[in-house]
Amino acid sequence: MHNITALLNARLILGxxxxxxxxxxxxxxxxxxxDDIMLSNSDEIEIIDAKGAYVSAGFIDLHIHGSGGAxxxxxxHQALEIxxxxxxxxxxxxxxxxxxxxxxxxxxxxxxxxxxxxxxxxGANIIGIHLEGPFINxxxxxxxxxxxxxxxxxxLIKNYMSEVKMITLAPEVxxxxxxxxxxxxxxxxxxLSIGHxxxxxxxxxxxxxxxxSHVTHLFNAMxxxxxxxPGLVGAVFDSDVSCDIIADLVHTxxxxxxxxxxxxxxxxxxxxxxxxAGCMKCGSYDLGGxxxxxxxxxxxxxxxxxxxSVLKMNEALLNMSKHTDMHLIELVNAVTSIxxxxxxxxxxxxxxxxxADIVVFDENFSIISTIINGEVKYTCSDF
Numbered sequence: 001m002h003n004i005t006a007l008l009n010a011r012l013i014l015g016x017x018x019x020x021x022x023x024x025x026x027x028x029x030x031x032x033x034x035d036d037i038m039l040s041n042s043d044e045i046e047i048i049d050a051k052g053a054y055v056s057a058g059f060i061d062l063h064i065h066g067s068g069g070a071x072x073x074x075x076x077h078q079a080l081e082i083x084x085x086x087x088x089x090x091x092x093x094x095x096x097x098x099x100x101x102x103x104x105x106x107x108x109x110x111x112x113x114x115x116x117x118x119x120x121x122x123g124a125n126i127i128g129i130h131l132e133g134p135f136i137n138x139x140x141x142x143x144x145x146x147x148x149x150x151x152x153x154x155x156l157i158k159n160y161m162s163e164v165k166m167i168t169l170a171p172e173v174x175x176x177x178x179x180x181x182x183x184x185x186x187x188x189x190x191x192l193s194i195g196h197x198x199x200x201x202x203x204x205x206x207x208x209x210x211x212x213s214h215v216t217h218l219f220n221a222m223x224x225x226x227x228x229x230p231g232l233v234g235a236v237f238d239s240d241v242s243c244d245i246i247a248d249l250v251h252t253x254x255x256x257x258x259x260x261x262x263x264x265x266x267x268x269x270x271x272x273x274x275x276x277a278g279c280m281k282c283g284s285y286d287l288g289g290x291x292x293x294x295x296x297x298x299x300x301x302x303x304x305x306x307x308x309s310v311l312k313m314n315e316a317l318l319n320m321s322k323h324t325d326m327h328l329i330e331l332v333n334a335v336t337s338i339x340x341x342x343x344x345x346x347x348x349x350x351x352x353x354x355x356a357d358i359v360v361f362d363e364n365f366s367i368i369s370t371i372i373n374g375e376v377k378y379t380c381s382d383f
Contacts, residue, residue, distance in 0.1 A: 003027065003044075003045075003046050004025060004026070004027050004031065004045050004046070005025070005026055005045065005046040005047075005048060005374065006023050006024070006045050006046070006047050006048070007024040007025075007026070007048045007050055007055060007358070007360075008047060008048065008049050008050065009049050009050050009051055010022075010024060010050035010052075010053065010054070010055040010360070011050075011052065011053065011054045012055050012056075012350060013054060013328065013329060013332050013350070014033070014349075014350055015329075015337075016329055018054075018328065018329065019033075021035070022034065023035070023036065023037055024055065024350060024358070025037070025045075026356035026358070027356065027374050028356055028373045029354065029355060029356055029374070030350055030351060030352050030353065030354050030355075030356055031352065033350070048369070048376070050360050050368075053360050053361060053362055054328070054360070054361050054362070055358060055360050056332045056336060056350065056358070056359055056361075057332075057336040057337070057347065057348050057349050057354070057357060057358065057359070058091065058092070058093025058094060058124075058347070058357035058358055058359045058370065058371070058372070059090070059091045059092045059093060059094075059313045059314075059335040059336060060092070060093070060094045060095065060127075060335060060336060060339040060340055060343075060347065060348055061087070061092050061094075061095040061096070061271055061272055061313055061335075061339075062095075062130060062166060062191075062339050062343075063096065063130055063216065063217070063271040063272065063273050064083075064087075064092075064095050064096070064271070064273065064274050065099075065100060065132075065273070065275050065287070065308055066274060066276035066277075066278060067082075067083050067086045067090075067274050067275075067276065067278030067279050068082045068083060068085070068086030068276075068278065068279050068280065069082060069276055069277075069280055069285075070083045070086070070276055071083075071275065071287070072097045072098055072099055072110055072114070073099060073100060073102060073106060073110050073288060074110075075106070075109040075110045075112075075113040076113065077113070077116075077117040077120065079113075080097065080113065080114070080117050080118065080121050080126065081117075081120075081122065081123070083095075083097075083121075083123075083124075084121035084122065084123035084124045084125075085122060085123035085124075085377075086123070086278070087123060087124040087313075088123050088124060088367075088370045088372075088377050088378035089279065089312075089367055089370070089378055090272075090279070090312040090313045090314050090315075091313055091314045091359040091361060091367045091370055092124050092313045093124050093125060093347075093357035093358075093359065093370060093371075093372050094124060094125040094126075094127045094345075094347055094357060095124055095125070095127065096126075096127060096128050096129060096130035096165055096166055097110075097114050097118065097128075097130070098130040098131075098273075099111065099129065099132060099133070100132055100133055100144055100287075100288050101132075101133030101134040101141065101145055101146075101148045101149055101288065102145060102148050102288050102289065103148055104134075104148075104150075104156060107131075107156065108156070111129060111157070111159075111160045111163070112159075112160075114126065114129055114160075115159075115160055115163050118163070122377075123372065123377060124372065125357070125372065125373075127165065127343065127345060127347075128163055128164065128166070128343070129160060129163045129164045129165060129166075130165065130166040130167075130168070131164055131166070131167045131168065132144075132168040132195065132196075132216065133148075133149065133168065133169075134148050134149050134150045134156075135149075135150065135152040135153070135167070135168075135169035135170065135173065135176065135179070136149055136168070136169060136170045136173070136196035136197065137170040137172065137173055137196060137197050137198045137199075139198050140170070140196045140197055140221045140222060141196060141221075142196055142220070142221040142305060142306070143287055143288070143290065143292075143301055143305055143306065143307035144196060144288065145288055151173060151174050151175045151176075152169060152173070152176050152178075152179035152180075153179075154179065161187055161190075164187075164190055165190060165191060165343055166190065166191040166193060166214070167183070167190060167191070167192055167193065168193045168194070168195035168196065168216040169192070169194070169197075170194065170195070170196060170197035170198070171194055171199050171203060171204065171206075171207035171212060172197065172198060172199040172200070172203050176207075177207075177210060180192055180207065180211050180212055181210050181211060183211065184210065184211025185211075188211075191213060191214050191342055191343070192212045192213060192214070193212065193213075193214035193215060193216045194212055194214075194215045194216065194232060195216025195217060195221060195222070196216075196221040197221070197222050197232060198222070198223060199231070200229070200231060200232075201229070201230045201231050201232070201234050204231070204232045204235035204236075205235050205238070205239065208235070208239055208241055212241070213241050213242065214241055214242045214243065214244070214342070215232065215236050215241060215242075215243040216243075216244060217244060217245065217246050217251065217271065217273055218233065218236060218243040218244065218245050218260060219233060219245070219252055219256060220252075220306070236264070237264075241267065242267040242268070242269060242338070242342060243260075243264060243267065243268060243269070244268075244269040244270065244271040245257065245260055245268065245269075245270065245271070246271060246272070246273050246309055246311060246316075247270055247311070247316040247320050248272075248297065248309045248310075248311040248315070248316065248319065249297075249319055249323075250297060250298050250306065250309065251306060251309060254319075254322075254323035254324075257319070257320060257323050257324050258323060258324040261324045261325070261326055261330075266330075266333065266338060267338075268334055268338070269334055269338050269339050270316045270317065270320065270334045270335050271316075272309055272311040272312065272313055272316060273308050273309050273311070274308060274310060274311055274312070275287045275299055275307060275309070277292065277299055277310050278309075278310050278311070278312065279310075279312065280294075282294050282295045282296070285299070287299070287307045287308055290307070292307040292308075297310060298310075313335060314361065314365040314366065314367055315365070316335070317331050317332075317335065317365045318365045321365070336348040336349065337349050355373060356371060356373060356374035357371065357372055357373065358370075358371040359371070366380070367380060368380050
């Protein structure tokens, strides 16, 4: 039996309120939130003193390629383990292992590796696969290798349908409409998202009727919003689809972050889109076989194209808190309950029966402690 833990002296972020003077009880799941515990039973209960820090459900990243020097496309158990454990210091407790546009064999190797080893990592939970490409528009390939772009092809992913949770694609490419409608009908649990796309405003709105319900890294790898051609960005603002954004102040200007929050509200999710240089020193790295130079918080290909990010999830929260009028509860929801509801998983909230994935952090979003399935996996050395 898993020991019961009591988390005391915390500012608990619960739904739409911050609650003081309550005690969070959990084992592998959240057991209860109570006013007091019988300290005579304290030998059976492990105590964690939060010392007045904030406590929320663990952060969920829908879009991350790598960190700590490892990348999902390395297709090894070790790479997934490094990524999983590195993310603990950022407060991320669950993530979608995100692939990218490479050869069919390389993608299959990565998918098979995730299928084999996702349940064996010891840090943040791998809760599925995000297939970013190769079903994208060559004209908006960004840091993805355009030589490996292909039309939507169910055969590529048919062996991994229980693991795939999200697919980023361009709705305007040949075969996309049939693919989206087939996926929506057969696998309604999979989030279909527009990204790396040159789609028009009207085509984007039409694709939402097929079953697309999300947009990947809004503003990046898509046409800019123009007053005569509002494009995909305009379609997002005029509909109730959810979207995610890279709040690193490199991919998006502070004003853009603020506007997006005002227009999308609880449909906005924060992601990192981090590559292997996340949580690492500046220098040379690779992304999908292409050389990337990382310096001053930017990851760039040799031609100057942005190549993913080195953003940490807690930094994204700090950036949004500084540059938008989002309050703390909204910020936390954008990386917990909102992505969890999109994935239909019992995570992302400190609710009875939900998974005990918990993060303790200070007012600057510095991570003090990260708890996975009720087990403390990371504690800041200063705490």
